[in-house]
Amino acid sequence: MKPEVILYKPIPGDLVQRLETHFEIRHHLLAREMPPEFYKDLSRSEGIIGSKLKVDSHLLDQAPNLKIVVNTSVGYDNFDVEELTKRGIMATNTPDVLTDTVADTIFGLLLATARRIPEMHHYVRSGQWNENIGEELYGVDVHHKVLGIIGMGRIGTAVAERAHHGFKMEILYHNRSNSPYAEESLQAQNVSLEKLLQESDFVLVMAPLSDETYKLIGEKEFQLMKKSAIFINGSRGEVVDEKALIYALKSNEILAAGLDVYEKEPIPKESPLLKVKNVVTLPHIGSATSETRYQMFRLGVDNLIKGLNGEIPPTLINPEVLTKKREESN
Numbered sequence: 001m002k003p004e005v006i007l008y009k010p011i012p013g014d015l016v017q018r019l020e021t022h023f024e025i026r027h028h029l030l031a032r033e034m035p036p037e038f039y040k041d042l043s044r045s046e047g048i049i050g051s052k053l054k055v056d057s058h059l060l061d062q063a064p065n066l067k068i069v070v071n072t073s074v075g076y077d078n079f080d081v082e083e084l085t086k087r088g089i090m091a092t093n094t095p096d097v098l099t100d101t102v103a104d105t106i107f108g109l110l111l112a113t114a115r116r117i118p119e120m121h122h123y124v125r126s127g128q129w130n131e132n133i134g135e136e137l138y139g140v141d142v143h144h145k146v147l148g149i150i151g152m153g154r155i156g157t158a159v160a161e162r163a164h165h166g167f168k169m170e171i172l173y174h175n176r177s178n179s180p181y182a183e184e185s186l187q188a189q190n191v192s193l194e195k196l197l198q199e200s201d202f203v204l205v206m207a208p209l210s211d212e213t214y215k216l217i218g219e220k221e222f223q224l225m226k227k228s229a230i231f232i233n234g235s236r237g238e239v240v241d242e243k244a245l246i247y248a249l250k251s252n253e254i255l256a257a258g259l260d261v262y263e264k265e266p267i268p269k270e271s272p273l274l275k276v277k278n279v280v281t282l283p284h285i286g287s288a289t290s291e292t293r294y295q296m297f298r299l300g301v302d303n304l305i306k307g308l309n310g311e312i313p314p315t316l317i318n319p320e321v322l323t324k325k326r327e328e329s330n
């Protein structure tokens, strides 16, 4: 009998076929409340693959046979990694294969917000372009400005490369550790959060969601930013206090915001954020190109197959699980 696994995200047919050669697949779709059939399948499953499912002790209590949880995303804030490790369950994500695509999206969002591209598109399409535009429709320059990146990891660095080489921007960043590459190759400076907020023309959040970064950017942080600052969030909505962001935008504490992520996704239609004028909103599309999504799913499938075949999954988040198993078997 092949091991059972749960697939809770639609993935390309050839990858489903690859999985079928190794496993009995139980198909489910992610829902706010997973139905009883999901938990029934979960009780027998050795692996789960998809993204965004909250994997915590409540779920794990109902998954006595689970050996691996596979995210088809790089962010893994949906995993309680400590709990997974304690229970000897491997966790994997999809770093690197999406870095450049997400950086392109974020830079596009930054440009779209600074140059008011969606608003201008609507202006033309709605027949309002009847004479030369006036200064009320001007945007602001991006080139040669200061970009502050909170979270100079893989994606933050790829954005900084675009900014430094393509747009001659000065780069500030805020991380817990230094990035020698960013400092040597991009002349970036690691500064305090306060200094970054005070001195940046563009503030980009690219740090993962964690207990430490939950609502990292709130009322005080928006007050520290320049009145001309443009705020971009490409990481997770909960890193920002959305109420404070709305207030900062409405009261002109900052100039504008470009958002790919929100506290609640999909963002509720009635959210006040959607009524604020100086905001560009995307539906969490950082990595959403056909090529990159395929690579993310492929990597997820590799992780699942290797993990359940006794090999090391290529992008294992908690290698301690395997070290412990090795020590126990010696």
Ligand SMILES: NC(=O)C1=CN([C@@H]2O[C@H](COP(=O)(O)OP(=O)(O)OC[C@H]3O[C@@H](n4cnc5c(N)ncnc54)[C@H](OP(=O)(O)O)[C@@H]3O)[C@@H](O)[C@H]2O)C=CC1
Residues within 6 Å of the ligand: 074, 075, 076, 095, 096, 098, 102, 150, 151, 152, 153, 154, 155, 156, 174, 175, 176, 177, 178, 206, 207, 208, 209, 210, 212, 213, 234, 235, 236, 260, 261, 284, 285, 286, 287
């Ligand atoms: N919008 C979208 O579609 C996408 C969003 N994402 C989001 O982007 C995040 C980043 O991805 P990626 O660049 O690959 O991840 P990395 O782990 O490479 O980078 C994260 C960076 O954040 C820094 N960081 C972590 N905690 C803090 C903190 N408390 N304060 C300041 N900096 C911190 C880390 O540095 P240090 O440890 O030194 O502090 C690290 O440099 C993902 O976790 C995900 O949430 C990713 C892909 C697509």
Ligand SMILES: O=CC(=O)O
Residues within 6 Å of the ligand: 072, 073, 074, 075, 076, 098, 286, 287
């Ligand atoms: O948000 C997307 C991810 O890969 O993380």
